[in-house]
Amino acid sequence: MHAVKIAHSMKRPRLASLVVAVAGLGLAGCDNGGGDPSKQVGANPPLPALQQFLVPPIKVAKVVAWGQETPTVPAGLQVHAFATGFEHPRSLYTLPNGDVLVVESNGPKAPIYRPKDIVQSWVTWYAGATAEGGNRITLLRDTNGDGVPELRTVFLDRLNSPFGVALVGHDLYVANTDGIVRYPYQDGQTSISAPGTKLTDLPGGPIDHHWTKSMVASPDGSKLYVGVGSNSNITENGIGAEYERAAIWEVDRASGAHRIFASGLRNPTGLAWEPVTGKLWAVVNERDEIGPDLVPDYLTSVRDGAFYGWPYSYYGQHLDPRVQPQRPDLVATAIPPDYALSSHVAPLGVAMYAGTNLPPSYHGGAFVSEHGSWDRTPLNGYKVVFVPFSGGRPSGPAQDVVTGFLDASNQARGRPVGLAVDRSGALLVADDLGDTVWRVSSNGSPTASNN
Amino acid sequence: MTTDSTSTSPDRMDLTVGRQAILPLLVAFSIACFAGALVTDIVYWQTVAVTWETFSIWLITAGLILAGFAVIAFVIDFVRGKRGRTLALPYAVGYALAVLLSLINAFVHSRDGYTAVVPTGLTLSALTIIILLIGAWVGSVYRYRIGASI
Numbered sequence: 001m002h003a004v005k006i007a008h009s010m011k012r013p014r015l016a017s018l019v020v021a022v023a024g025l026g027l028a029g030c031d032n033g034g035g036d037p038s039k040q041v042g043a044n045p046p047l048p049a050l051q052q053f054l055v056p057p058i059k060v061a062k063v064v065a066w067g068q069e070t071p072t073v074p075a076g077l078q079v080h081a082f083a084t085g086f087e088h089p090r091s092l093y094t095l096p097n098g099d100v101l102v103v104e105s106n107g108p109k110a111p112i113y114r115p116k117d118i119v120q121s122w123v124t125w126y127a128g129a130t131a132e133g134g135n136r137i138t139l140l141r142d143t144n145g146d147g148v149p150e151l152r153t154v155f156l157d158r159l160n161s162p163f164g165v166a167l168v169g170h171d172l173y174v175a176n177t178d179g180i181v182r183y184p185y186q187d188g189q190t191s192i193s194a195p196g197t198k199l200t201d202l203p204g205g206p207i208d209h210h211w212t213k214s215m216v217a218s219p220d221g222s223k224l225y226v227g228v229g230s231n232s233n234i235t236e237n238g239i240g241a242e243y244e245r246a247a248i249w250e251v252d253r254a255s256g257a258h259r260i261f262a263s264g265l266r267n268p269t270g271l272a273w274e275p276v277t278g279k280l281w282a283v284v285n286e287r288d289e290i291g292p293d294l295v296p297d298y299l300t301s302v303r304d305g306a307f308y309g310w311p312y313s314y315y316g317q318h319l320d321p322r323v324q325p326q327r328p329d330l331v332a333t334a335i336p337p338d339y340a341l342s343s344h345v346a347p348l349g350v351a352m353y354a355g356t357n358l359p360p361s362y363h364g365g366a367f368v369s370e371h372g373s374w375d376r377t378p379l380n381g382y383k384v385v386f387v388p389f390s391g392g393r394p395s396g397p398a399q400d401v402v403t404g405f406l407d408a409s410n411q412a413r414g415r416p417v418g419l420a421v422d423r424s425g426a427l428l429v430a431d432d433l434g435d436t437v438w439r440v441s442s443n444g445s446p447t448a449s450n451n
Numbered sequence: 452m453t454t455d456s457t458s459t460s461p462d463r464m465d466l467t468v469g470r471q472a473i474l475p476l477l478v479a480f481s482i483a484c485f486a487g488a489l490v491t492d493i494v495y496w497q498t499v500a501v502t503w504e505t506f507s508i509w510l511i512t513a514g515l516i517l518a519g520f521a522v523i524a525f526v527i528d529f530v531r532g533k534r535g536r537t538l539a540l541p542y543a544v545g546y547a548l549a550v551l552l553s554l555i556n557a558f559v560h561s562r563d564g565y566t567a568v569v570p571t572g573l574t575l576s577a578l579t580i581i582i583l584l585i586g587a588w589v590g591s592v593y594r595y596r597i598g599a600s601i
Contacts, residue, residue: 052562052566053562054555054558054559055558113505114505114508114509114561115508115509115512115557115561116508116561232563233563234563234564235501235563235564236501236504236563236564236567237501238500238501238502289562289563320564321565321566322562322563322564322565322566322567323564323565324499324564324565324569325499
């Protein structure tokens, strides 16, 4: 699909920009594709000039089934389906005894506020992103480590768009879209029927544009860190709808009280502790509709009290003219993130690799799942990448690890979301389009596919 | 069954009466929507309250839907060889331009945030109304002269 562009300039005479707009209608065939995404991976990515569109460039991947196919992994690794038949699996969590929790979830129905929302609901439906979520957590137990679960049970049911899970001692926390609920958990338990206790509310409806609430517990177990996404692309629902959103909350586990740990993070969808420095890292989805190469999504360490720009600016202090009134006082404090992943890849999961099963080149780095997005042409993301770390910092370009979610004709067979490392050190990848959990392990480690 | 176009059966007469009434009604309502959008755009520009931008995009959309029905009514009239006498040529040209601008404006107003209105959306809303006013003024002079020459 091609787009019509109006060069953005506040200084351009209005009549002239109108002429450009009318002329632009006749140029609907012009190419508006983005550049080479690999140039925008790493620190200090090049940022092109901001563009505004009549029709933002989008490309929706048609949905096809995996059939007998699997994703593709580099030499030295193997991949197979750990379990299939889920209802929109979004995130994964490994319990201390090795049991794997699969959170099956999707967001609440998006409200129709503008005619555009009707069009967007068609796009998300066509992309297969509106599938009903299970609103439950399924437990998988693979006792002998062969990559085939012997036990599969419904662990927790009747949740409200859950996403993050964290276990501290015998307290299991589930981050629903509207609050954190605590459940009692005994070692080896395969199903929880006890009622939960609410620890705190989280910003939920009625709009709930970015609904996922990623969550990790601090290493000492005293705090929970929760990624709360913005309630809009770029404040089109009003700044009032953004109260305490686009931020990472620090929730006190004892009292449920919270403070804003860091802000200006548009949609922090994945959190992880970097093992060398003990710092909190996050993957963040940046804003749309100002160009195929703006704004790069990113992986960053999260500094206490820091402001990362959203909505007023991006990548430090690049102003976004779509936000009024501006806040120069806040923008002056905005800091750029550490590591760009390139634009519109939609990172939805991050896992710092502390296992030993995978080859040594993967030790100590970060796996990032890139869900892919329709807000760019050509498509970008739809894969799991590895960012090498050294001394607690990214130390090189991202490498493709799990690919093949798009087939040769750019049809989507799956979309990677949540990541987890299982007890054996294999990487688990939730695929919310293929309704599968994939398991990536070293060649030679026991799996069912060796049979 | 007769297909004589000069039939004056009662139902055919009813249709004719309806046709004469519906086209100017649709045109007038769509113009009211576009004018309303200019007002809500100005209020948004002054208040930066999102509600007014939402009013604007729905008003423009409603105006375009009504304009679409007006075009259908006009085409039916035209095909039947019964060109409506309600729209003088300058009105029609001005209206067509206004609808085209409003179509572009609907896309501009579908952007997110401030630039959905300021400056391009607001400019297009104002131009739409200015063109309609010019069309109305030229049309009134045109009709007066035609009327005077008869």
